[in-house]
Structures are given as structure tokens and as C-alpha cells.
Amino acid sequence: RAARFEGLAGLANLPAETLDGTQVGLWGNIEFPGEVAACLERGAVGVGLYRTEFLYLNSERAPTEQEQFEAYAAVVESLKGRPVTIRTLDLGADKLVAYQSAGYADANPVLGLRSLRLSLRELALFRTQLRAILRASALGDVRVMFPLVSTLGELRQARAILGDVAAELTAEGVPFRRDLPVGVMIEVPAAAVMADQMAKEVDFFSIGTNDLIQYTLAVDRTNETVADLYSAADPAVLRLIAMVVDAARARGIEVSICGTMGGEPLYTMLLLGLGVHQLSMPPHQLPEIKRVIRGVSVAEARSIAAEALHLETSQAVVALLDSALRHAL
Amino acid sequence: RAARFEGLAGLANLPAETLDGTQVGLWGNIEFPGEVAACLERGAVGVGLYRTEFLYLNSERAPTEQEQFEAYAAVVESLKGRPVTIRTLDLGADKLVAYQSAGYADANPVLGLRSLRLSLRELALFRTQLRAILRASALGDVRVMFPLVSTLGELRQARAILGDVAAELTAEGVPFRRDLPVGVMIEVPAAAVMADQMAKEVDFFSIGTNDLIQYTLAVDRTNETVADLYSAADPAVLRLIAMVVDAARARGIEVSICGTMGGEPLYTMLLLGLGVHQLSMPPHQLPEIKRVIRGVSVAEARSIAAEALHLETSQAVVALLDSALRHAL
Ligand SMILES: [Mg+2]
Ligand SMILES: [Mg+2]
Numbered sequence: 001r002a003a004r005f006e007g008l009a010g011l012a013n014l015p016a017e018t019l020d021g022t023q024v025g026l027w028g029n030i031e032f033p034g035e036v037a038a039c040l041e042r043g044a045v046g047v048g049l050y051r052t053e054f055l056y057l058n059s060e061r062a063p064t065e066q067e068q069f070e071a072y073a074a075v076v077e078s079l080k081g082r083p084v085t086i087r088t089l090d091l092g093a094d095k096l097v098a099y100q101s102a103g104y105a106d107a108n109p110v111l112g113l114r115s116l117r118l119s120l121r122e123l124a125l126f127r128t129q130l131r132a133i134l135r136a137s138a139l140g141d142v143r144v145m146f147p148l149v150s151t152l153g154e155l156r157q158a159r160a161i162l163g164d165v166a167a168e169l170t171a172e173g174v175p176f177r178r179d180l181p182v183g184v185m186i187e188v189p190a191a192a193v194m195a196d197q198m199a200k201e202v203d204f205f206s207i208g209t210n211d212l213i214q215y216t217l218a219v220d221r222t223n224e225t226v227a228d229l230y231s232a233a234d235p236a237v238l239r240l241i242a243m244v245v246d247a248a249r250a251r252g253i254e255v256s257i258c259g260t261m262g263g264e265p266l267y268t269m270l271l272l273g274l275g276v277h278q279l280s281m282p283p284h285q286l287p288e289i290k291r292v293i294r295g296v297s298v299a300e301a302r303s304i305a306a307e308a309l310h311l312e313t314s315q316a317v318v319a320l321l322d323s324a325l326r327h328a329l
Numbered sequence: 330r331a332a333r334f335e336g337l338a339g340l341a342n343l344p345a346e347t348l349d350g351t352q353v354g355l356w357g358n359i360e361f362p363g364e365v366a367a368c369l370e371r372g373a374v375g376v377g378l379y380r381t382e383f384l385y386l387n388s389e390r391a392p393t394e395q396e397q398f399e400a401y402a403a404v405v406e407s408l409k410g411r412p413v414t415i416r417t418l419d420l421g422a423d424k425l426v427a428y429q430s431a432g433y434a435d436a437n438p439v440l441g442l443r444s445l446r447l448s449l450r451e452l453a454l455f456r457t458q459l460r461a462i463l464r465a466s467a468l469g470d471v472r473v474m475f476p477l478v479s480t481l482g483e484l485r486q487a488r489a490i491l492g493d494v495a496a497e498l499t500a501e502g503v504p505f506r507r508d509l510p511v512g513v514m515i516e517v518p519a520a521a522v523m524a525d526q527m528a529k530e531v532d533f534f535s536i537g538t539n540d541l542i543q544y545t546l547a548v549d550r551t552n553e554t555v556a557d558l559y560s561a562a563d564p565a566v567l568r569l570i571a572m573v574v575d576a577a578r579a580r581g582i583e584v585s586i587c588g589t590m591g592g593e594p595l596y597t598m599l600l601l602g603l604g605v606h607q608l609s610m611p612p613h614q615l616p617e618i619k620r621v622i623r624g625v626s627v628a629e630a631r632s633i634a635a636e637a638l639h640l641e642t643s644q645a646v647v648a649l650l651d652s653a654l655r656h657a658l
């Protein structure tokens with residue numbers, strides 16, 4: 001075990017490259033500015049998912065623009081030119097103090113007012129966050145990503161507000177990145193099904209597998225009584241991921257995975273084989289995933305993925321992937 | 330208005346046939362045996378959805394096999410040979426007294442232990458219901474349908490239990506319909522995406538649009554704060570319906586709609602155009618839908634459906650369908 005850990009640690013400076021020479025982008029998911037170091041130590045090319053919820057939680061009031069700007073700037077600066085994808089607020093209304101004190105309660109919060117839906121309803125909150133992100137974008141390679149997009153209408157609304165905030169900053173003479181890349185998380189089945197249309201209007205996709213699995217199978221991932229149905233290996237989930245990747249490639253936009261699935265070695269070959277070449281994950285998982293990537297070829301990954309797409313159950317997919325992984329490593 | 334109502338009443342004995350001669354099957358959705366008459370008066374070919382939840386609600390104990398048999402037999406007999414599709418229990422665990430008294434509570438009941446999931450967990454309850462349905466199948470044209478199927482594994486499990494119960498009745502010398510048609514409701518996105526595989530293992534599909542819309546868009550249909558996202562006209566929903574219909578036709582199995590969408594005149598042409606020729610709805614909606622069917626051609630319906638499938642938003646789809654309907658009637 002000690003040898004294995006040394007081996008993993010030694011991987012940080014080696015390329016994330018398959019046996020047949022495909023470069024894979026390995027990114028870190030972070031929540032706090034202090035986690036950037038853990039990403040860089042393990043050789044991440046950047047931060048693929050910077051969650052911003054921590055700014056809003058446990059607070060009597062929403063964070064100010066300056067507080068947010070400082071948090072984003074800290075991450076951008078510690079990345080020293082490497083890219084960071086900042087995700088806009090991804091909280092449920094039930095977590096915000098203003099809604100709590102108004103007695104807001106949903107029968108099914110996971111299907112309710114949350115994430116981008118909440119931002120589009122609380123425009124002052126959303127505009128403040130977008131201003132802070134745009135201001136931080138002057139300091140480095142910043143991208144912005146909208147979570148839980150369900151329809152093209154929502155995407156267009158969010159982009160319009162971003163454009164409006166950008167115009168405001170321009171009028172004020174405040175610098176920001178003019179060509180700020182704008183992406184969406186694909187985590188609602190409707191967005192996956194409409195990925196060909198969405199791909200025309202964004203610069204990148206990031207597949208949020210946790211929610212995508214949850215909605216596709218209609219299973220609350222925290223509910224133990226139905227936990228056996230929740231699986232990243234479900235054939236319907238694989239088909240939707242394949243659909244999203246194909247839509248992204250047809251338009252030449254980047255597609256990454258930022259859900260739990262992206263950091264699980266069992267799925268690395270499958271994802272490579274489906275055409276995903278960007279993976280974002282908690283930093284501690286980077287060495288293990290890099291080790292898998294360096295031990296497999298895209299050619300074999302493709303044949304595994306093609307086989308998996310024809311299977312009928314998650315159990316059959318897991319058995320296939322498990323045997324492929326054992327065989328490869 | 331009086332003239333219009335007379336017109337609708339007079340439709341009961343006219344065929345549900347399009348201008349270009351396609352016969353459409355119009356069915357009734359019922360909850361209680363007494364509602365069969367309302368279906369027949371309006372010319373329904375049978376009952377496309379017989380909900381059985383009423384037997385389990387407001388009761389301290391589960392219904393006995395005999396109580397269920399009598400309820401099912403009453404419907405079968407009053408249909409005088411016409412078909413009835415009995416849906417197995419479609420309740421959430423939170424509605425059952427046994428679970429309530431055990432303090433069962435879900436954070437998101439709509440994504441939890443409900444419907445077929447509950448039946449597969451409460452096997453005694455499920456077997457009792459299947460025995461009652463099989464016994465009633467000796468009396469007429471009975472079909473059985475499993476709701477909320479998410480995976481092929483669940484479908485196979487449900488069919489295995491049905492087979493086991495059938496063997497038990499055979500051993501007891503109790504008569505039932507040997508070639509009982511078995512169908513699934515397609516209302517979870519995963520089932521729609523896997524419809525080609527599901528179609529190999531069932532006799533028919535019934536698309537439950539209410540839940541399908543809800544899960545596809547990740548929107549609780551009872552939540553007012555996100556109600557604007559819930560729409561049967563959402564392009565992603567239309568694509569999934571098209572996928573299901575194509576899968577059914579490729580295998581030569583029947584596909585019907587039993588959700589609210591099936592009884593809304595706005596969607597009749599679209600559904601016909603997508604290839605749905607069986608619609609099940611609350612009986613009071615039958616005349617209006619028959620009137621639409623008799624006023625349109627499948628040829629124009631197909632061109633409307635093809636156009637709708639290329640639109641980007643539910644608003645654009647509604648505008649198209651609204652203008653097509655005005656033009657037709
Ligand atoms: Mg999410
Ligand atoms: Mg349903």
C-alpha cells in the first residue's frame with residue numbers, strides 16, 4: 001500500500017495521457033479558495049468546478065459583491081493563469097435565510113425552486129454574483145457556468161442578464177474578460193435531450209452526473225429505500241451522456257464531467273470511450289484517475305463504451321467495466 | 330354553446346376517424362367501477378387506465394384479495410367484453426397507513442418509494458393484487474400495466490412475480506387469462522430512453538405524460554414557484570415521446586397516452602402526427618377529442634409534428650399547435 005501511495009504521489013508531474021497518446025484534461029472541484037493548492041499539487045490543469053454556495057450558507061444576509069469578488073479573485077490568483085470555471089449559485093431556496101424566514105417549504109425541494117431557477121427569480125442576487133465573477137475575470141482565465149439549466153429559454157435569460165451586467169461594467173469603466181466563455185451544466189434530462197440545440201448557444205458543457213442520474217431514474221440519491229436504483233452505470237444514463245458528448249463534438253465545444261462519476265476509476269475507460277476528454281473531480285482523486293488513464297488506450301476504451309451502450313442493466317455494465325479495469329491495470 | 334354541446338353529445342356513435350381515414354382508439358381513464366358508464370356513453374372503446382389506488386386509501390388495512398377481485402370484476406363485467414387495462418398500485422409509501430404509523434418520511438417523495446417500487450418491496454401486497462387481477466381476467470378482456478418502471482430489472486422482477494402468482498393459481502385450479510397482455514407505463518425518462526429494449530419484453534406501452542414531464546424537466550408539477558417550466562409542449566418531452574412511439578412501432582406493440590396531455594385538444598394533432606393512435610382520458614374529454622380527430626388528417630398532423638420536433642421552446646410549440654388547431658377546426 002505504501003508503494004502504491006508513493007506511486008500515486010509521483011504521478012503529479014507525469015502527463016495524463018493514454019497508452020495511445022490522447023491527452024486528458026484533469027481538473028479539480030473546489031469549494032474554498034484554500035483548496036486550489038491541493039489541485040495544483042496533484043497536477044490539475046485548472047479548476048473545473050468552483051462551487052460558490054459557501055458564500056451564501058450560514059449567513060444572515062447575502063454576500064456583497066466585494067466579498068464575492070475577493071473569494072473569486074483569491075482562486076484566480078492562486079491558479080497563476082490556469083483556468084477556473086466558476087459555477088453560479090446552486091442552492092435550493094430552502095437554504096436561503098430570506099426564504100426560510102418567509103416560511104418557504106417545498107414538498108419535493110429537489111424538483112423545486114433551486115439553482116439557476118432561484119437566480120433567475122432573485123435577480124438582484126444573480127446580478128451581484130455575475131458582477132463579481134466578471135470583475136474577477138479580469139485577473140485570469142475565468143469561465144462561468146450555469147447549473148441546472150432545464151430549457152433553452154432559461155439559458156437565454158441567463159445569458160441576457162450576463163450581457164446586461166457586462167454592459168453595466170463597461171459603462172462604469174470596470175475591466176473584465178470580453179470573451180468570457182459561458183457554459184451550462186447538463187444535469188436535467190431535458191437539457192441532455194436538447195444538447196444539440198444547447199450546444200449552439202454555449203462555449204462548453206459540464207455534465208453533472210449526480211443530478212442527471214437522480215432525475216433520469218426519478219430517484220432521490222439520498223433516499224435509502226430506493227438506493228439500489230441509483231446508478232451511474234444505468235444504461236439510460238450512459239445513453240444520455242453519449243447524446244451530450246455527440247452534440248458537443250458536432251459543434252466543436254468542450255464537454256467535461258464534474259459529477260462523482262468523473263472521479264471514480266470504474267468509469268474512466270467508459271467516459272474516455274464515449275469521447276469525454278475532460279474530467280473534473282475532488283483533488284484527492286486525481287492521482288488514481290491519472291493512473292488509470294496512463295494504463296489504458298482510447299481504442300480499447302471505445303470498444304468497452306460501445307459494448308456498454310448495448311447492455312440492458314446497470315449490473316451488466318458494472319460487471320463489464322469492472323472486468324475491463326482489472327484487465328487493464 | 331348549447332349547439333356545441335349537442336354537437337359533442339351526438340358524436341358518441343360516430344367513429345373516431347381522421348379525414349384521411351385513420352381510426353383512433355379513444356379510451357377512458359377511471360378510478361371507480363361506477364365511472365364505466367360515463368366512458369361507454371361517450372363511445373369509449375374501453376378503459377385504458379383503471380386506477381386502483383382508491384382501494385388502499387383511507388383504510389386502516391390493505392384491501393383483501395376478494396375485495397379487490399370484486400372491484401375489478403365489477404368493471405370487467407360492466408364493460409361487456411370491451412377491454413380494460415388495470416394499473417397496479419401507484420401510491421407513495423407516505424400514503425399507506427402502515428408506513429405512516431412507522432413514521433416513514435421522504436425528503437422528496439416523488440423521487441422515493443412509490444408505485445411499482447413499493448409493490449416490489451411489499452411483495453405480499455403486490456401478490457395479493459396480482460391474484461385479484463388475474464382472477465378478474467377470466468371474466469373479460471383484461472390487461473395489466475405496471476406504473477413508474479425505471480429499469481428493465483424492475484420490469485423483469487414484476488413479470489417474474491406475476492408469473493409466479495399465475496403458477497400458483499394454476500396449481501389451485503383457479504381460471505385466469507393465459508395470454509394476459511402485460512404493459513408498462515413510460516413515465517420515467519430512463520424508461521423512455523430505454524424504450525427500444527423495454528419494447529422487447531412487453532405487450533404495450535402507455536405514456537404517463539404527467540410524471541414524464543415532471544422528471545424530464547425536474548419540476549414538481551404541484552410547485553407554483555417553478556410552474557412555468559412544466560409543459561407538455563417542451564421540446565425535450567416531445568422528443569422522448571417520439572422515441573417511445575418509434576420504439577413501439579419498431580416492435581409492433583401498441584402505444585397509448587394516458588396522461589393529461591392525451592385529453593387536451595391542443596395536443597391531439599401533435600400526438601397523431603407522432604404516431605400515437607390510442608388515447609386514454611377522463612370520459613368527459615372524449616367528445617371534444619373525437620371532434621378534433623374527425624376534423625384533421627394524419628398527413629397534416631405529421632407535418633405539424635415534424636415541425637414541432639425542430640422547435641426550441643415550449644412557447645414556440647404551443648404557438649404552432651394553437652394555430653394548427655384553429656386552422657383545422
Ligand atoms: Mg447539480
Ligand atoms: Mg405517474
